[in-house]
């Protein structure tokens with residue numbers, strides 16, 4: 239935690255003389271976290287401006303159920319970029335490379351954002367820029383404005399960040415309690431995204447500090463380890479997660495189906511917004527679920543396109559007669575589903591997930607154990623954290639094989655292991671316990687509430 243605050247001492251009127259610019263990276267898992275964060279801090283009375291291209295802001299808003307009225311959205315005109323359909327992955331590379339044109343286009347926000355900074359700089363006491371690390375080049379000019387400062391908001395786990403950097407720089411000091419297997423990054427990132435990340439990290443030096451969407455109860459060890467890396471020397475840190483709030487709008491049809499199911503009886507399956515599976519893998523998953531005889535709610539979608547409103551999408555093929563055969567046991571949803579509300583439903587007893595950090599935080603906070611099936615990016619790290627360190631989940635396949643095709647009998651077995659075995663019961667009770675603790679960390683005096691107050695006090699100093 240940062241050093242310079244007295245808890246709860248933030249001063250509402252001095253927050254009003256600050257302006258916060260939030261600059262998200264345009265992929266759903268990132269947009270979503272920064273929008274939730276914006277909702278959270280704007281509830282303290284600080285003016286929050288959310289920056290992006292129109293299409294990405296519309297995407298984030300259309301998938302968020304919270305009250306966003308206090309947020310000022312700056313929707314810059316969307317430049318032309320290619321928005322191809324997702325590439326059906328080969329067995330090795332599952333990174334959503336079709337989004338790269340949209341990522342590259344995001345760099346062009348640099349100039350309009352700089353203009354916005356100048357426009358505000360002499361109107362307010364302090365400009366606070368909170369950005370995704372992958373948008374560091376866009377916000378770089380804050381450093382030439384005397385009353386501006388920046389903070390990186392990390393949409394990935396501290397565990398992942400620590401071990402990947404520590405490994406990459408040659409393991410400069412020993413670490414106790416290291417996971418047995420440090421995941422390999424092979425096949426997780428495309429060459430283009432590696433270059434993109436390296437370029438963005440060049441602009442990280444001038445930031446004042448780091449904000450983690452994580453809770454010290456989950457990742458305190460790794461947040462502390464991160465502060466020991468030289469690149470983070472003298473950077474302030476706050477772990478303020480979970481940042482999520484339950485929405486209140488109309489109920490999705492899947493929740494009505496869940497209302498009719500027994501407690502902890504349904505497996506929820508979703509691979510987020512950046513995963514595309516081959517038809518063969520979809521068929522195999524379908525058969526595995528059917529053969530397990532367990533209840534399931536499956537969100538079956540391709541990865542988002544760069545422009546999600548461009549609506550020509552591939553229809554995934556389920557086996558012949560599948561929905562008839564599984565009627566009463568399972569439902570398949572192909573539109574956007576309210577994941578947090580689903581995970582919070584008492585009928586849900588497990589979550590088969592790609593382990594994006596957003597999904598991990600949601601599942602851990604809602605106390606749902608995870609069947610981890612990582613696909614790309616640093617998802618294998620999240621999966622290791624979940625299964626090996628926190629023991630609130632199990633991996634669908636062994637780490638060495640996790641990027642490969644998974645057959646229906648493996649799926650059937652692992653589903654039954656989680657849903658109807660002694661081991662599954664134990665996982666569920668550990669997950670529920672962790673969920674209660676993490677949720678309570680936001681109550682008065684809880685670790686995350688203290689960190690958040692500390693951050694707000696820092697802004698209002």
Ligand SMILES: *[C@@H]1O[C@H](CO)[C@@H](O)[C@H](O)[C@H]1NC(C)=O
Nearest residue numbers: 593594595615616617619620
């Ligand atoms: C963790 O999740 C973040 C956010 O989705 C993702 O970018 C990263 O790939 C994930 N890492 C793991 C280990 O899942």
Ligand SMILES: *[C@@H]1O[C@H](CO)[C@@H](O)[C@H](O)[C@H]1NC(C)=O
Nearest residue numbers: 635639644645646647648649
């Ligand atoms: C399914 O995969 C597992 C693990 O790779 C393997 O041991 C098993 O023999 C496979 N089963 C079938 C029916 O192919």
